[in-house]
Amino acid sequence: MIVQTTQKSKEQLREELLKPDVITGSEALLRSLLLEDVDCVFGYPGGAVLYIYDAMHGNPDFNHLLTRHEQGAIHAADGYARSTGKVGVCIATSGPGATNLVTGIATAYMDSVPLVVITGNVATTVIGTDAFQEADITGITMPITKHSYLVRDVRDLPRIIKEAFHIASTGRKGPVLIDIPKDVSNDASPFYYPEKVEIRGYNPTVQPNRLQVDRMLEAIAEAERPVILAGGGVVYSGAADELIKFVNATRIPVTTTLLGLGGFPSAHELWLGMPGMHGTHTANHALQNCDLLIGIGARFDDRVTMKVNGFAPKAKKIVHIDVDPAEIGKIVETAIPVVGDVKIVLEMANQKVKAGDTSAWVDWVKENKAKYPLTYKDSDTELKPQYVIEMLHETTNGEAIVTTDVGQHQMWSAQYYKFNKPRSWITSGGLGTMGFGFPSAIGAQVANPDRLVISINGDGGMQMCSQELAICAINKIPVKIVVINNQVLGMVRQWQEIIYDNRYSHIDLAGSPDFVKLAEAYGVKGLRATNKDEARTAWKEALDTPGPVLVEFVVRKHENVFPMVTQGSTIDQMIMGDSE
Amino acid sequence: MSYKHTISVLVNNQPGVLQRVSGLFGRRGFNIESITVGESEEKGLSRMVIVTTGDDKTLEQVSKQLYKLIDVIKVVDLSANPMVGRELALIKVNAEPSARPEILGVVETFRAAVVDIGPSSLIVQVVGDSEKIDAMTELLKPYGIKELSRTGVTAMIRGK
Ligand SMILES: Cc1ncc(C[n+]2csc(CCOP(=O)(O)OP(=O)(O)O)c2C)c(N)n1
Numbered sequence: 109m110i111v112q113t114t115q116k117s118k119e120q121l122r123e124e125l126l127k128p129d130v131i132t133g134s135e136a137l138l139r140s141l142l143l144e145d146v147d148c149v150f151g152y153p154g155g156a157v158l159y160i161y162d163a164m165h166g167n168p169d170f171n172h173l174l175t176r177h178e179q180g181a182i183h184a185a186d187g188y189a190r191s192t193g194k195v196g197v198c199i200a201t202s203g204p205g206a207t208n209l210v211t212g213i214a215t216a217y218m219d220s221v222p223l224v225v226i227t228g229n230v231a232t233t234v235i236g237t238d239a240f241q242e243a244d245i246t247g248i249t250m251p252i253t254k255h256s257y258l259v260r261d262v263r264d265l266p267r268i269i270k271e272a273f274h275i276a277s278t279g280r281k282g283p284v285l286i287d288i289p290k291d292v293s294n295d296a297s298p299f300y301y302p303e304k305v306e307i308r309g310y311n312p313t314v315q316p317n318r319l320q321v322d323r324m325l326e327a328i329a330e331a332e333r334p335v336i337l338a339g340g341g342v343v344y345s346g347a348a349d350e351l352i353k354f355v356n357a358t359r360i361p362v363t364t365t366l367l368g369l370g371g372f373p374s375a376h377e378l379w380l381g382m383p384g385m386h387g388t389h390t391a392n393h394a395l396q397n398c399d400l401l402i403g404i405g406a407r408f409d410d411r412v413t414m415k416v417n418g419f420a421p422k423a424k425k426i427v428h429i430d431v432d433p434a435e436i437g438k439i440v441e442t443a444i445p446v447v448g449d450v451k452i453v454l455e456m457a458n459q460k461v462k463a464g465d466t467s468a469w470v471d472w473v474k475e476n477k478a479k480y481p482l483t484y485k486d487s488d489t490e491l492k493p494q495y496v497i498e499m500l501h502e503t504t505n506g507e508a509i510v511t512t513d514v515g516q517h518q519m520w521s522a523q524y525y526k527f528n529k530p531r532s533w534i535t536s537g538g539l540g541t542m543g544f545g546f547p548s549a550i551g552a553q554v555a556n557p558d559r560l561v562i563s564i565n566g567d568g569g570m571q572m573c574s575q576e577l578a579i580c581a582i583n584k585i586p587v588k589i590v591v592i593n594n595q596v597l598g599m600v601r602q603w604q605e606i607i608y609d610n611r612y613s614h615i616d617l618a619g620s621p622d623f624v625k626l627a628e629a630y631g632v633k634g635l636r637a638t639n640k641d642e643a644r645t646a647w648k649e650a651l652d653t654p655g656p657v658l659v660e661f662v663v664r665k666h667e668n669v670f671p672m673v674t675q676g677s678t679i680d681q682m683i684m685g686d687s688e
Numbered sequence: 689m690s691y692k693h694t695i696s697v698l699v700n701n702q703p704g705v706l707q708r709v710s711g712l713f714g715r716r717g718f719n720i721e722s723i724t725v726g727e728s729e730e731k732g733l734s735r736m737v738i739v740t741t742g743d744d745k746t747l748e749q750v751s752k753q754l755y756k757l758i759d760v761i762k763v764v765d766l767s768a769n770p771m772v773g774r775e776l777a778l779i780k781v782n783a784e785p786s787a788r789p790e791i792l793g794v795v796e797t798f799r800a801a802v803v804d805i806g807p808s809s810l811i812v813q814v815v816g817d818s819e820k821i822d823a824m825t826e827l828l829k830p831y832g833i834k835e836l837s838r839t840g841v842t843a844m845i846r847g848k
Contacts, residue, residue, distance in 0.1 A: 250708060251715050255758040258703070275758060309700065309761035434752035437745070 121169060126301060133262040133293040134163035137226070138170050140269040143301055146197050148173055148188065148554050150181040154201025155241060156228030159293040173554065173583065176575035178205050180547040182212025183573065186221050187548030188555045190534045191509055193346065195222045195276050196551065202229045203241030206287075207248065211541055214252040216283040218538025219367060220344060222276040223283040224269070225253075231291040232260060246287050254282030262295035267302050274305040279312025280432035281344060312431060316448030321456050323444050324402070324427045329462045331400035333422075333469040334360045337383065337412070340367030340537070341405015341430060341450045343530040348372065350454035351404070357458065359466045361473045363391035365406050367537040370527035374506075380473065381482070384412040385673050386519045389480035392671075392679040394473060395420050402427040405450040408439040409538070416440065418678040429453050482523050485686050490664040491639055493517060493592050497524035500562060500590070503647060508560040509552050511535065513545030513569030516598035519669040521564050543572030549587045550579055560588070560651075567593040567620055574626060580656035581631035588650050589632075589658040591623050594665045602668045606683070607675075627658035638662045690741050692721070694766045694773055694843045695750065697736040698728060700759040708757050709736060718742065718750050722775075722840030733761065737842045739818075766843045773843035776813065777821045778803070782832035783810040794827050809834060817841075 116124075125139045137160060141149065148171040153161040164170050175181040178200045185196030196216075200209050206227040216223045230239040246256045255275050257268045265288070272284040328334060342351055342364075348371050355362055355378055362372045363380040372379055381388030383395055395401065401423040406412070407430070413419040416439060420426065425443040428436045429450055436445040446453055484494040497520050500508075506526050511534040512518040518535055527533050534552055536544040549563030570591050580587055594601075597615040604612050624634030633653055637643040643661055650657040670685025699705045706725055713720050721739040728735040740750060751763045766773070783791050783805075791810060795802055800814035814824045818841060825836060 246704065247707065250704070250711055254756075256704075280756075307758060310758050432756070434749065434756055438749060 116169070128298050128300060130296050130298050132159065132163065132296050133259075133265050133288065134159040136262065136265050136297070136299050137269065137288070137293070138163050138167060139299060140266050140301060141197060142169055144195070144269070144273045146195070147171060149197045149199055150175055150184040150188070150551065151199030152178050152181055152201070152205060154205045154228065156202035156205075156230060156290045157199060157293070159290065160199065160228065160288075172199075173579065175547065176578050177573065178208035179212055179543060180550070180573050180576040180579070182209045182223070182225065183215070183541075183544050183547035184551035184554070184576075185223055186212060186216050186544070187511060187534055187551030189216075189221050189223055189551075190548070191531050191552035192555045193344070193531065194555070195224055195273055197224045197226065199226045200228070201241070202227060202245070202290075203243045206243055206245040210249060210252070211539075211543070213249050213283050213285065215536050215539045215541045215544060217252040217254070219536065220281045220340060221283065222281040224272045224276055225283055225285045227285065227287050228293065229258070229287050229289045232289045233291065235289060246285060249285055252283070253285045254280075256285040256287070258287045259289065259292050262292050263297045265292070266300060270302050271305050271307060275307070275310065279314070313433065313447045314431065314449040314452055316429075316446050316453045316456060318456070320444060320446045321453060324446060325457060325461055327400055327425050327427060327444060328358055328360070328402075329464050331464045332466065333398045334358070334400035334402060334464065334466060335380075335394050335398040336360050336362040337365065337395070337401060337403045337406045338362055338368045338371050339365040339404065339406025340371070342368055342371035345405065345431070345450040346530070347405070347451035347454050348530040350451055350458060352376070353458050354454050354461065357461050358463045359470055360402070361394055361470065363387070363394065365409070365412055365537075366522055366535065368406060369522060369533045370530045373528040374526040375528055377474070378470065380477070382522055384409075384679060385414060386523065386669050386671065387412075387673075387679065388482060389671060389682060389684070390473060390476045392673070392682060393476060396678065396680040397422055399424050400427070401425075402429070404429045404454075405431075407435045413439065414673050414675070414677060414679045480684075484667075484670075487664065488640070491637065491643055491661060493520050493594065493661070493663040493667055494524050495640065496590075496592060496643060496661045496663065497521050497564070499643060499647060500564070501525045503651065504560060504562070508532065508562045509534065509556060511545050511549040511552060511561070511563045513565040514540045514542045514599075515566040515569060516594070516602060516667070516669050517564055517566045517592040519599075520592075523669075542569040545569055546587075546589060547573050547576050549589070550576060550585055553585050553587050561586075562588045562590060564590045564592065566598055567591055567595065567617055567623070568597045570623070571620065577627060577630035577632050577656075577658070584655050586655050589627070589656065591658065591660045593620075593623065593660050593662050594667065595620070596665060598667075599669070605668070606672070623658060623660040633657045634660070636660045636662065690743050692739060692741050692767070693747050694771065694841060695738050695740065695747075696764045696766050696843065697738060697754055697760060698762040699734050699736060700761065701732050701734045702759050705734070705759045706736070708759065709738075709754065712753055712757065713738075713740070713750075716749070716753060718746065722838075724840040724842045726842070737766075737840070739841050764845070766845055769845045770847075771843050771845050773817050773841045774815055775818050775821055775839055775841045776815045777825070777836065777838045779812045779814065779825060779828055779833060780809055780835040781812060781828045782808065782834060784808055787831055791828070791831060794824070798824050800824060
């Protein structure tokens, strides 16, 4: 596998790294990253980071994966972070290298993913002169980073790296950018790595206010129709077990947002499915009929609430648990705010929670679930995308790490691949970034060499980062790459059909490469399936083949994602679609 | 209901901190009426005073979002307390010698000062709350204002 562990023990290595030698900024950077336990960095070299790359040369302790595009590097670092909870790291050069990271930084920012993004910059002596390959990357990324640094003095570098890791991975997580001018990476100074971080003005509240937790418990004891809306925060804080305990004790039904999938087992009888635009009938109607809504690590995104006034109209109270106080009250009026780390809040709540009488409500939920399951009209002549996802789920027992790109296939994956464990579902929620799916799978696989990683993509999005096939081939990264080929920009086609009255404008992907040949051109095995039998055979072959495999499933072009709530509607005004 | 709010923000004196704060306002659709920055009582920290309008909910968001910036140490809504707010303006006004006595009358009433005299103009310096400066400019308008420069409000809570 690609991450090699050195022969040295961790302690030996630490001791070596901490020596107060006089070293360059580049060497200090590598040492600091190793001291932060980073086991693989994704990146792409260039003039402004050549000292850094030079320091990597022959360094047996430092692992770096050369992607084929900076966007591939940052999405890979993102997938690494989402699948492990550790901080993902990527490196790019100044100017075009740095700006190629922008989409990935915004993606991580929107979904609260801890990243440390390292960019080179031109020398401090020429900063501000429009020097060759200069870009004000800290300025460009200010709105999409949790924090950023422009390092002006090599002596600050270790402290800044320590701070960056701390900021990225605590409170509400997010990307932190460190911009290192070329001369700083070459300047020398004695190495000193701080043990502690002290940043005045940065003290995320992780311990909740007990009174607010008690108020929440009182509200729960009184509620007859409570619902939990669980988001990515449950996954990120590692609170999945506490949530199950909480739900078992309170008998409150749970809906998990797109980023919350896996944060609560889909096999649980009280799971309602996903809410919102492509949510389940049960989840959306439960939200509209609940008398108490408990948001846990969920930020009430407009794809979840749809028309906000009209969202959860019968909720007498809304409880909102979040580590970011700015989320509370931002979208919905909150009666009981609980600021804190979700896991700690639930632990505290679990100590003395008393259930209300939710039995009638639970019966309603179960009936609704039985009456309105997710369905689609299957076909024996055409391959249906939903069928493909169901097959992926079935044949892997729901045990794989699944990453997706953005579009219809993403929604079908969210609907038909049932997740039972946190960190097994990786998708760009907040930004909806096409091109994210495949490289993020590479990062997830690097971090989880022993797990099965499946990357599900549309034929459109696959073409946004397909160059990273090279990485899989060369490094034998055994991602199973799925392309759901409907020959169009499917999700756009769906909107144009339903909202723009069948006026199909620029969605035809004619001219796409032969995906099987594309894979083979890079040295990755390629397979194609156009009907159910072929699908099963090809997929089995993919699973049985060690190493990376791309499987293209040619599916029905006109298939739509249902249920669907159109913009301006409340979430119970659902188009249920053409099920049978 | 929208009100005018005066917020004081204590920040680390880091490069880019003004950009972070003002950028946050722009990006989140919060309005800045004025912003002043200067050193604070503590070395390494600056104080920004920002005047903004919005309802209570907006103000709460503004303050929470500001706290999310790593370089922001403290945010206080000064207007929630009895406060002193002051602004300075320099007004270059047309002043032919014949008109000067009248103008000087206005200046005196407002306890403003003339800080420069040119052949056909005066620069008037006025300090006070924004309303006072508004009133002063209104009164000087008839003479012809050639240039007006205001500092924006700086403010403090009374007493304590
Ligand atoms: C970078 C980027 N550009 C454009 C979009 C808008 N967009 C959302 S879904 C979609 C269509 C995706 O088509 P495809 O990859 O074929 O997937 P499908 O919907 O067919 O499953 C587009 C263009 C986006 N989300 N991201």
